[in-house]
Amino acid sequence: MLISQPMIMLKQRPSWLLSTERFCCFLASLFPKVFFTSLSLWSLYVLIFVVNEEYINQEYHKPTLAIISSIFGVLLCALSVYTYYKVIWIGAGSPLDFDMLHLSNPSPQYLSSNPFDVVPPESSQPLLDNDDIENHHNNRQNDIFPPEPPSQYISFHTFSSSKPVRYCNKCQVWKPDRTHHCSSSNKCILRMDHYCPWFSTCIGFRNQKFFIQFLGYLATYSFYLFISSFAVLYVFFIEEQYTNGFISVSLIILFVLSLSFSLALGVFFLFSVYLLLQNLTTIEFQDQRWAKHESNSFLYEFDPRGKKQKLGHIYDLGYKKNWTSIMGDNWVHWILPIASTSNSITDKYNNGVNFEIDEPVYEKWTKNLQLQEQLNQQLADYKNRLRTEREAGNIV
Incomplete structure (x- = not known):
């Protein structure tokens, strides 16, 4: 007997194999x-x-x-x-801990193939299956799109002219800034830093x-x-x-x-303190390292002499605020293992859902990205025009 769909056979594993795996x-x-x-x-x-x-x-x-x-x-x-x-x-910590961030009964047409980001209806079109394309216009008003995110509890700071919000289709929850889905923990993690195998858990x-x-x-x-x-x-x-x-x-x-x-x-501790004083997670630190090798990165600007300069980090509020945002407000919290975070959705900047930002830096990031997108679009239009003229010349 030929197995035409091996992936289905792998997913339908017997119970004893699942128990052994667990x-x-x-x-x-x-x-x-x-x-x-x-x-x-x-x-x-x-x-x-x-x-x-x-x-x-x-x-x-x-x-x-x-x-x-x-x-x-x-x-x-x-x-x-x-x-x-x-x-x-x-x-x-996870957005799953807050009932207000859950999206109940999300429509499958809304769920993007990207498990991290989704764009609201006024900004872009949802990704639809082939069977749904014909019914797209008829169903547009019939609960294809989920309700707007609870703006009284969560705010997004993204870098796109379309102002997308973030949503995880695996956890079915709104994704706050700096939140990432961890495949090892199988859930979204607030201000995710990294997954540590020595704890068998995420650091967030x-x-x-x-x-x-x-x-x-x-x-x-x-x-x-x-x-x-x-x-x-x-x-x-x-x-x-x-x-x-x-x-x-x-x-x-x-x-x-x-x-x-x-x-x-000692080295790992000093490096972690350095990241904390910069208000950077390990993921964000790696993103900045990769951005140095990208010529079209919006994290930089040019001075009047044409020299490339780094814009800065939108979450960097100075050493003191960066430190106290995680370690607590006084030296007792810094030395002793006393919890300094909040589990309340209303505690705006102390629950991992919202973060204070450097507004001038954020505006520069957004402006640079918009200019970059315009340039990319102009280049794409120019290439399309050249291709069209070349094809027309070949026909003649």
């Missing part, structure tokens, strides 16, 4: 949690019972220093583990603060482990204690791992 996905998401928790507890055990108790307390006879070091290590380890699971528990508006704090706590904890283990190894080799005994293998492993983790996490 179980494998569960194990894959469970692994980073078990790995991180086990490694954190092991490092804390080595710090307390090997570094502090065996060496600092018994070998070097400094019990007070051993106690203080253990307390400080427990505090840093606890904060690291707590913020790790806080990132997972809180989640990145609501959990980005805890993610940055986690990086800071864990980098500090790793550096502290490195300093503690290095101090013991330094004394061991300087005083030539290796002539009378052996060093703990756990201590050497802790030294190597803590050095690696402190360097890697």
Whole structure:
């Protein structure tokens, strides 16, 4: 028997195969949690019972220093583990969390083949199937188009002369600015930064603060482990204690791992802080990098001397506002893992749905894009005219 439509056969998988797939996905998401928790507890055990108790307390006879070091290590380890699971528990946030952003019973003719953007009826035509083209004009007024987005809750800042709004046909929800659909999480994410496999979740508006704090706590904890283990190894080799005994293998492993983790996490933490101070997500940062290689990008302008200059970022409101928009308004929120975002749709600039923008920069972006679209249209018309004249010449 020939299988003419293999994709249909793949979609109609038996229940046992689906259950196996879900179980494998569960194990894959469970692994980073078990790995991180086990490694954190092991490092804390080595710090307390090997570094502090065996060496600092018994070998070097400094019990007070051993106690203080253990307390400080427990505090840093606890904060690291707590913020790790806080990132997972809180989640990145999604427009699906707000009932006002749902579009109930959307007409299939309205749903664009592009899962990210859609244009309202006054701006462009919907994408229709072939069977619907004949009935398009008759059905135009019969609920083909969904209602207008709830402007009292959401506003869009796009860069098109047609002023499109954004809608996800997978989640069937309006997509606020800076929202992206994550294929791994299978839902739209507010102010999506990236998907992190070490958390098996997305980093977005609501959990980005805890993610940055986690990086800071864990980098500090790793550096502290490195300093503690290095101090013991330094004394061991300087005083030539290796002539009378052996060093703990756990201590050497802790030294190597803590050095690696402190360097890697430290760089990642500083980069995340840099993006936050610029009010950029990782996706937006990558978009700007690609824009540098595009000669027709609207992110730049030319000064009177003809030199190309960057316009700036519409969400960049200065270091202070950029920082407080995610980390909170005071230093207590900056240091401690306390939630600073809101789950209320009416809390306009603190719910991940709406964002303050730099209006002058936004106007320049829009104007540049309009000029670029006009130029592209003129070039297209010119090419069409040349093609028409060439074809007419060939006929003659």
